Amino acid sequence: xxxxxxxxxxxxxxxxxxxxxxxxxxxxxxxxxxRDKGKLxxxxxxxxxxxxxxxxxxxxxxxxxxxxxxxxxHGVAITSSIHPTPDTHIEPVRYGKGSNAMGLLQTxxxxxxxxxxxxxxxxxxxxxxxxxxxxxxxxxxxxxxWSERTVIALVMQHLDNSIxxxxxxxxxxxxxxxxxxxxxxxxxxxxxxGNEVTRRIAAKIDGVAGGTWGELFNVPLTAHxxxxxxxxxxxxxxxIDPYQRVYGYPTLLVADGAAISANLGVNPSLSIAAQAExxxxxxxxxxxxxxxxxxxxxxxxLEPIPPLYPVVPAGAPGALxxxxxxxxxxxxxx
Numbered sequence: 001x002x003x004x005x006x007x008x009x010x011x012x013x014x015x016x017x018x019x020x021x022x023x024x025x026x027x028x029x030x031x032x033x034x035r036d037k038g039k040l041x042x043x044x045x046x047x048x049x050x051x052x053x054x055x056x057x058x059x060x061x062x063x064x065x066x067x068x069x070x071x072x073x074h075g076v077a078i079t080s081s082i083h084p085t086p087d088t089h090i091e092p093v094r095y096g097k098g099s100n101a102m103g104l105l106q107t108x109x110x111x112x113x114x115x116x117x118x119x120x121x122x123x124x125x126x127x128x129x130x131x132x133x134x135x136x137x138x139x140x141x142x143x144x145x146w147s148e149r150t151v152i153a154l155v156m157q158h159l160d161n162s163i164x165x166x167x168x169x170x171x172x173x174x175x176x177x178x179x180x181x182x183x184x185x186x187x188x189x190x191x192x193x194g195n196e197v198t199r200r201i202a203a204k205i206d207g208v209a210g211g212t213w214g215e216l217f218n219v220p221l222t223a224h225x226x227x228x229x230x231x232x233x234x235x236x237x238x239x240i241d242p243y244q245r246v247y248g249y250p251t252l253l254v255a256d257g258a259a260i261s262a263n264l265g266v267n268p269s270l271s272i273a274a275q276a277e278x279x280x281x282x283x284x285x286x287x288x289x290x291x292x293x294x295x296x297x298x299x300x301x302l303e304p305i306p307p308l309y310p311v312v313p314a315g316a317p318g319a320l321x322x323x324x325x326x327x328x329x330x331x332x333x334x
Contacts, residue, residue, distance in 0.1 A: 017251045021276070024051075024257040028228045029177055031239075032167045036175050042248030044235040047228065048165035050183060054224035055157035055263045057191045059109060059211050061202035063149040064139045070205065073097040073148050078267075084193045089265050091154045092201070095147035103146030105221065108137065109198065109209040112190030112218060122216045140208055150210075151201055154223065155194035158265030160184035165228055189218035224268050229258035233299065242299050243292045244279040250295050255279055281305060 020027055031047055034040040063070075073096055081091040095102065108129045110122040118125070130137045162182035167175040181187065195209070202209040212221040232238015235247040244259055246252040255276040257268060264271055281304035284290045293300050304322060312318045 017253070019253045019255050020246075021254070021256040024225045024228060024260075027254060027256055027258040028165055031229060032165075032175075032177060036167055040246075040249060040252075044232075044239045044247050046230070046232065046235070046237065047239050048179075049162075049228070050230050050261055051163050051165045051179065051228040052161075052224075052226040052260065052263045053163065053187060053220075053222040054226060054265065054268065055159045055161055055188060055191075056222040056224055057155040057188070057194050057211075057215075057220040058152065058223060059155060059194055059198045059209070060106065060150055060152040061198055061205060061207045061209050062106070062140055062146070062151075063205055063207040064136060066145050066148045067206075071148070072151055072205075078154075082197075084197055087157050087159055087265065088191065088193050089156045089158075090194060090197055091156075091267075093152035093154050095150075095152070097148060100143045100146040102152075103141075103143035103150070105212045106141065106146075106150075106210045107213050107216070108140070109195060109211045110215060111192070111195060112215075114192070116192040117190065122218070126216060136208070140210070149207070151205060151207075153194060153198045153201060155191050155197075156224070156263075156265045156267075157188075157191065158263050159188075161187045161263065162227070163187055188220070190215065190220060224257070224264075226257045226260040226263075226268060229254045230261035231259060241295055243282055244275065245292075245295065247295060253279060278304075 020030070022030060028048060028051070031040065031043060035043045035047065072094055075094060077095070078091050078093050081089055083089055108126055110125040111117045112122065113119060161184045163179045164182035165177065165179045167177050170176045195211075199209045201207075214221055229239040229246075231240055231242055231244065232247075233242070238247070238261075240246050240254050240259060241250075244253050244255060246254060257272050259275055260268055260271060282292055282302050284292075284305060285308050288305075291302055291305070306320055306322070310320060312320070314320075
């Protein structure tokens with residue numbers, strides 16, 4: 001229903017087909033809730049498996065004050081990227097003037113454990129830095145004009161690590177959405193090369209390297225929560241089929257980041273759009289036969305089906321470019 005918390009009157013809608021694209025987190029939570037409540041009991045047991053974080057860490061470098069000679073808000077959000085190692089991709093990110101709320105997530109940079117790290121607990125590293133320059137720390141962590149003096153470093157990797165999300169009943173009897181380590185390598189608690197690059201950025205802008213508060217607990221921040229309802233050749237290997245129909249419920253489709261099955265190591269928006277466009281392109285026009293195999297039948301590669309009445313007119317920049325391969329349009333008089 002709509003207006004759940006604002007209006008008393010609810011409305012219910014029914015449809016022959018439903019496309020679920022609520023974003024990975026909300027899509028997963030909705031599917032878990034429907035399975036737990038017995039609304040969609042036949043959902044695959046693979047729900048939540050191969051949930052990805054893009055093997056990501058969001059760090060950055062900030063100045064103590066705004067420099068009139070260095071406008072860090074000028075330009076588009078992301079303009080370039082580097083690959084300091086074959087499997088690590090880093091993008092400098094900027095926020096526009098006045099976009100300072102993200103500054104509340106920032107703290108001073110700390111290193112994790114391991115051969116390239118330190119055995120000193122991260123909270124102790126933070127406290128040591130605060131003691132060395134308490135006034136500077138307060139100035140750095142003040143969100144005022146944060147976007148004007150900060151460069152974000154978005155660190156991504158295409159390594160095969162994952163978490164598994166699931167729900168479990170709390171002591172109060174309420175089912176809680178949580179996670180554990182999943183398939184592949186353990187999720188990184190920090191990315192050494194990302195910290196190194198960020199410290200170099202800080203030196204360039206005469207600033208200080210920073211991380212996020214979650215890193216103190218070895219939980220890096222990600223902007224790209226993916227997977228958990230991935231494609232498989234059967235319900236034993238995935239939540240959706242190769243045409244993105246939910247196993248057991250072929251009239252329900254998933255068309256968002258939850259369908260992404262791997263850490264991409266890049267911004268995932270184009271991959272999400274490409275998969276969604278492919279799924280939509282294989283959908284039959286109204287009144288035409290569905291050429292997609294039934295669930296349980298072998299996969300079959302299909303040609304995309306052009307719409308009968310495209311919203312974008314022919315000749316426009318976004319018009320369809322492929323040759324018509326689907327059924328001929330049905331005459332309005334016949």
